Amino acid sequence: MGRPTDVSQAASVVPDGVTIFDTTLRDGEQSPGISLDAREKVEIAEQLARLQVDVIEAGFSAASPGDFDAVKAVAEIVGNAPRAAQGPGGSQGESDHREPPVIAALARAIPADIEAAAKSLAPARRHRIHTFLSTSDIHRRYMLQASEDEILAQAVRAIELARTFTDDVEFSPQDATRTDFPFLVDIVAAAVEAGATTVNIPDTVGYALPHDFGGWIAELHRRIPDIAAKDVVISVHCHNDLGLAVANSLEAVRNGARQIEVAVNGIGERAGNCSLEEVVMAIRTRADLLGVDHALHTPELTRTSRLVSSLTGYSVQKNKPVVGANAFAHESGIHQHGVLADRLTYEIIRSEDVGADGSQIVLGKHSGRHAFFKAVEDLGFELDEAEAQNAFRRFKDLADRKGIVSSEDVAAIVIAETHVKADDDYELVSLAVTGGTDAEPSATVVVRLAGADVAAEAGRDVGATVTAEASGDGMVDAACGAIRRAVGRDGVALVSFQVAAVTGGIDALGEVTVTVAVEDGQRFTGRGVSTDIVEASARAYVDALNRSRRLVHRSSEFRP
Numbered sequence: 001m002g003r004p005t006d007v008s009q010a011a012s013v014v015p016d017g018v019t020i021f022d023t024t025l026r027d028g029e030q031s032p033g034i035s036l037d038a039r040e041k042v043e044i045a046e047q048l049a050r051l052q053v054d055v056i057e058a059g060f061s062a063a064s065p066g067d068f069d070a071v072k073a074v075a076e077i078v079g080n081a082p083r084a085a086q087g088p089g090g091s092q093g094e095s096d097h098r099e100p101p102v103i104a105a106l107a108r109a110i111p112a113d114i115e116a117a118a119k120s121l122a123p124a125r126r127h128r129i130h131t132f133l134s135t136s137d138i139h140r141r142y143m144l145q146a147s148e149d150e151i152l153a154q155a156v157r158a159i160e161l162a163r164t165f166t167d168d169v170e171f172s173p174q175d176a177t178r179t180d181f182p183f184l185v186d187i188v189a190a191a192v193e194a195g196a197t198t199v200n201i202p203d204t205v206g207y208a209l210p211h212d213f214g215g216w217i218a219e220l221h222r223r224i225p226d227i228a229a230k231d232v233v234i235s236v237h238c239h240n241d242l243g244l245a246v247a248n249s250l251e252a253v254r255n256g257a258r259q260i261e262v263a264v265n266g267i268g269e270r271a272g273n274c275s276l277e278e279v280v281m282a283i284r285t286r287a288d289l290l291g292v293d294h295a296l297h298t299p300e301l302t303r304t305s306r307l308v309s310s311l312t313g314y315s316v317q318k319n320k321p322v323v324g325a326n327a328f329a330h331e332s333g334i335h336q337h338g339v340l341a342d343r344l345t346y347e348i349i350r351s352e353d354v355g356a357d358g359s360q361i362v363l364g365k366h367s368g369r370h371a372f373f374k375a376v377e378d379l380g381f382e383l384d385e386a387e388a389q390n391a392f393r394r395f396k397d398l399a400d401r402k403g404i405v406s407s408e409d410v411a412a413i414v415i416a417e418t419h420v421k422a423d424d425d426y427e428l429v430s431l432a433v434t435g436g437t438d439a440e441p442s443a444t445v446v447v448r449l450a451g452a453d454v455a456a457e458a459g460r461d462v463g464a465t466v467t468a469e470a471s472g473d474g475m476v477d478a479a480c481g482a483i484r485r486a487v488g489r490d491g492v493a494l495v496s497f498q499v500a501a502v503t504g505g506i507d508a509l510g511e512v513t514v515t516v517a518v519e520d521g522q523r524f525t526g527r528g529v530s531t532d533i534v535e536a537s538a539r540a541y542v543d544a545l546n547r548s549r550r551l552v553h554r555s556s557e558f559r560p
């Protein structure tokens, strides 16, 4: 696998190595609302160095005194700190040290900008001046009022001036993909002739399509033999206006580009730049087809993404490839079944290769038995067949109402289910309540007579259901009244009632504990769990009644 090996001023690459040029601190910072101070830029640049990017574009030195200082700080601190070597794909390398990254700054094709860039970059051990000038008709006419000849001459002057400060000069014909191709060939050839060591082909407005763009990169190499003869690196800088920045960059690489300009989390002007994490993982994952590599230590990707997100205030969407919260999460039963057996069934990247937390099985309404019972087992529960069936049914009910079911929810479901013992006499089958500010609270319950004694007392078969209605002071009172009526135990009184949240959020599971006094004055406590507090109360009430019946069974067992 090829990696950048040249540690001289220019970040040149071996034939199958791709230089990763990170512009998070320059183009990324051009995203509306982002402004990073020197301290924040240094912090991100240090992380980019840990990630082993080859070039860090630290800013636009002529933009403001603050950006000048920030570029200088990055050049001084990160541009002089050797990086511990780390192997591709994440293995920690031997003890040798790599050169610091190349620090770059952007400059218009005018002396003042180039001089400011040179001055701010001077402290870095290796530095690059990146100068640019628009070449498309539309930019030339409306922004620069300059002819092709004038643009070409200005670009050459800028590159020659930049070369007086450093051997590492990059030139970008801005809006290259809307430039007349013959003129693009002329200006790239002139830039090479003037001493540019990297020529970047920016798709400034994200206009290119992969096949076409790749063809342009190949054609530039064909028409300008000096690119190869002088070891000039052709770079690409793709914007994402049509969502094609990564695809265009990869197609350019397939056609000979050997530098990709990227930004962490894909931030940048408008729809952003080519996303660093996506393109570097595409290169690693599909090395079989692309046949190139880069030097990035990818286990730092997630940390880098989070740092940039927190310092820029740009959050990462959940479904963002590689670094999004869902990148390794599975919610549907068929996928979960596969991933539990072998994660490669539904994952093409190993989560540890990008520093993520591992595959996540998220329980929800699309989950199946494999995932649910794995969660139950992980919590240390063992369920018999009947408990398992009932717990799974309750889980699906809860998932329908709640969306995501947490492991605390699973524990609550299982505890509630194992509470329904085989010797329970009553089972709450269903509950319906009505009420509101202007309606009297009322409840209808269906209770199954599961115990032989209670069924016989009621003159019914074991397992028969009884429906009863009642109204009350509130819905809980109405529900308890209806249960009393269904089981024929009017003498039972509610003594105390407590509610606690088992899980967090507006859709949390609530746990209700009730104490009832039965006909002879004895007290029994019952417990119920549900997202619906009235249902939890009804379950707790039935649980307390079952406990009172268990005592009856036990005392009759010990009767002499």
Ligand SMILES: CC(=O)SCCNC(=O)CCNC(=O)[C@H](O)C(C)(C)COP(=O)(O)OP(=O)(O)OC[C@H]1O[C@@H](n2cnc3c(N)ncnc32)[C@H](O)[C@@H]1OP(=O)(O)O
Pocket: 027, 030, 060, 062, 063, 064, 107, 108, 109, 110, 132, 133, 134, 143, 144, 174, 204, 269
């Ligand atoms: C595609 C890209 O990302 S390009 C980089 C974009 N980044 C930025 O613009 C961020 C930093 N920019 C800034 O802080 C300011 O725009 C500055 C300091 C560079 C210039 O500010 P101002 O002098 O006030 O000019 P303003 O931004 O209004 O207009 C741009 C000027 O630069 C000229 N210009 C634009 N690109 C270039 C270039 N590559 N080379 C030379 N001149 C250029 C324009 O013609 C215009 O000149 P004019 O003032 O003579 O008409």
Ligand SMILES: CC(C)C(=O)C(=O)O
Pocket: 027, 106, 132, 172, 174, 175, 200, 202, 203, 204, 205, 237, 239
């Ligand atoms: C300065 C250049 C490389 C740029 O950001 C662009 O064209 O998008």
Ligand SMILES: [Mg+2]
Pocket: 027, 202, 204, 237, 239, 268, 269
């Ligand atoms: Mg750009």
